[in-house]
Amino acid sequence: MEELKIGLVGTGAIGRTHIERINNTLQGAKVVGCADANVDFCKSVAEKYAIKAWESGEEMIASDEIDAVVVTTLDPFHEQYVMAAIKAGKYVFCEKPLAPEADACKRIVEAEMAAGKQLVQVGFMRRYDPGYNQLKKAIDSGKYGLPLMLHCVHRNYDAPGFTTSMPVENSMIHEIDVLRWLLGENYKTAEVVFPKTTRNAEGELRDPQIMYLTTESGVRIDVESFVNCRYGYDVRCEVVCEEGCLNLPEPANAMIRTNDSRVTPICHDWSERFPEAYNIEFQSWINACKEGRVDGPSAWDGYTAQVTAKAASKARDTQSVVEIKYDAMPDFYKK
Ligand SMILES: NC(=O)c1ccc[n+]([C@@H]2O[C@H](COP(=O)([O-])OP(=O)(O)OC[C@H]3O[C@@H](n4cnc5c(N)ncnc54)[C@H](O)[C@@H]3O)[C@@H](O)[C@H]2O)c1
Ligand SMILES: O[C@H]1[C@H](O)[C@@H](O)[C@H](O)[C@@H](O)[C@H]1O
16 A cells, blocks of 8 residues: 555544644655534635545545544544444544543444454554653663552643543543553552642532552552643653652753743643654554554553543542452453
8 A cells, every 4th residue: 555545533633733743744644534523624624734624524434535544533422433434444543532431442342343353543642652661661671670659740731621520531541541551550449539629620620630540469659630730731750669760751841041040841732742652653553554453552452441540430439449340351452
């Protein structure tokens, strides 16, 4: 296959950054068509990139003008387009979370298994971030002993429209996935506590929240989510091992002397913090599709992450510690 022809559904904030990277930075693929519930806006995006605007995502996915699909709609609408791609037998990259309900993720897993071939990759891009990869290499080297505790922070400048379930199910789901990948084990229990709520939280949103996870071997993790921190985008991860402490590197920004102070700017949002991770993630997805395989986070990883998130949500709503139960991984997903 020469160039992979991609149809993208969901021309919002991240959808547009993915069109930009695939068409102007990466190699071997082009987004040739797009669709969105907001048809007029979709047309303006299509015009900007000189690609075709479709009125229906499903029709675009079924069409033979498209080889592969990218889904970047809002979370509740991922399932319908992922299912349409599976039905059409096409590779599909779906932004995280795979779906906001564990049952919906399970339906996708079942549909993919019934199709007889892995087609789905989930957008857990932190697995491709050079910083997290440095942590993984250091842990796997064994030089510092076993990881005992992880202290993590995930702060967003703001989060319009967020409800109380979203810090876990939309935001900390990144940590749920990447820490499971980093440590190579599943979780055993979850707990979520509420510190004092910020005056910047909209409506009923409880923000910040702290999620505690324990792994099967007993590693203890705390993740602070503060989605209205009002100073920038801040992602931190410290892994405390038996004989050493590993810290996620922060992006290198020049220190500036100005106005009687020394300032080191930090990122404003995900697009500034993780551009390399998104580029590596997509280049590797494109290459794998062209070689006829999926080698990134699978539908099973998407399902497992949402099972964990739902347990954490239950823990949050009941203010108790909840034990997490996973189904056994089907052979279909074993590498
Ligand atoms: N990996 C990351 O770091 C990262 C970063 C940002 C967003 N995301 C994920 O990407 C997705 C989109 O987020 P966003 O920030 O771009 O949101 P957004 O609101 O900017 O864009 C969402 C788009 O989906 C469209 N849409 C809604 N319902 C639809 C439907 N039924 N059919 C077709 N289109 C529909 C909307 O019109 C909008 O254009 C979310 O799932 C989010 O969790 C991931
Ligand atoms: O959808 C976004 C995205 O996944 C970001 O990476 C995360 O920091 C935000 O909290 C989330 O709302």
